[in-house]
Amino acid sequence: MIDYMPRVVDNELALRLEAFGATLIIGPKWCGKTTTGEQRAKSVLRMQDPDHREGYLATAETKPSLLLKGENPRLIDEWQMAPVLWDAVRVAVDRRQEEGLFILTGSTSVDNTGIMHSGTGRISRMKMYPMSLFESGQSNGSVSLKALFDDPKLDIDGAMSGLPIEELIFAACRGGWPASLRRKSDAAKLMIAKDYVNNICETDISTVDGVQRNPAWANMILRSYARNVSTLTKKTTIYKDVAANADSMTAATMDAYLNALEKLFVIEDIDAWCPAIRSATTIRSGKKRGFTDPSIPVAALGLTPEYFQTDLKTFGFVFECLCIRDLKVYSQAMGGKVSYYHDRYGLEADAVLHLDDGRYALIEFKLGSREIEEGAGHLLQIRELVRKYNKNEAQVPLREPDLMMVITGGEMAYTRPDGVKVVPIGVLRD
DSSP, X not given: OOOOOOOTXXXXXXXXXXXXXXXXXXXXXXXXXXXXXXXXXXXXXXXXXXXXXXXXXXXXXXXXXXXXXXXXXXXXXXXXXSTHHHHHHHHHHHHHOOSSOEEEEESSOGGGSOOXXXXXXXXXXXXOOSOOHHHHTSSOOOEEHHHHHHOTTOOOTTOBOOOOHHHHHHHHHHOSOXXXXXXXXXXXXXXXXXXXXXXXXXXXXXXXXXXXXXXXXXXXXXXXHHHTTTSOOOHHHHHHHHHTTOTTOOHHHHHXXXXXXXXXXXXXXXEEOOOTTSOTTTBOOSOBOOBSSTHHHHHHHTOOHHHHHTOHHHHHHHHHHHHHXXXXXXXXXXXXXXXXXXXXXXXXXEEEEEOTTSOXXXXXXXXXXXXXXXXXXXXXXXXXXXXXXXXXXXSSOOOOOSEEEEEESSSBOEEOTTSOEEEEGGGEEO
């Protein structure tokens, strides 16, 4: 039996089972939802088991409550194959008035399954991502994100990353898919992400909502999205790119494909942070193009680690995608939400990480040490804008950033004299 590699969400799942009757684990396929659920479950129902699938579906049609029988917590894997199970679980939780009864897993959005009731108060939802660098062992975890928030004066000086640029590039191309860590050769590890993209285009984009879609079009859209990862490229630009090779595709059709990719947790755009420090007309509010894992755009474009070793500028966009994935994983227990700041004057923060208690961090991603000064300067300028705003708006002041951080692909962590933390991605953890 393969040893389980602990995930950051393990403790969150335990807490949700303590607080709610059922917990739904959502996220992209192959990210480890079922395996994580199995660590807490005492019985398992696998809806996709080919030996029993037809029987399970027939039972769900006639008396779905029979499928819920078993020791609790009972894991129901890929519940959306029989959407009626959602309401059966909700009713069972209502009747039994107990916590920790069920764990459900699914790789598509709940809102697309025709359920009768949202399950609010009965079924809690927990998002999972592919593995962060700390979970997969590439980050040594010597600097905690939570500790940085809790102690602005935390001494991080001298924390060293053991992740050279070549290994960082490979980790981004391989992605955070648990299956890739069990493969022996590098070629086999990289094959997981390629197969993931192929499956999305050939099968999943049609089965997600029962609408037949063109695999070639799906691939073209993914490729165009990948070319624009970590940028503010407009949908109209992506549409022009795709329509040049698929002249019969309409903008509405492309939107339908993108919605399907969102429901499959393949793409995940970043919203803008629009504080009142400058006029709404000067702050860019479009979405930054993103994926749930950096290996997806790499695989969609057919690129290799060797390619990026000679094109670090392009890798910088993939590096940002990787860092955002890890920040989402590390901050999840604190209610973390990621946005970005960018205005028409060129001032930006690659990420603004908000916690559910109101604290937030301004973050820049800089692959090399030469860009750290520029990145830190951006963060300090945004803080100064907040301070200037507060001088004129004493009644409703904006909170100043609790943390300013430049995340790098470098070796050593340190605190600059201006207070900005410089943290290699290879030392960061939750």
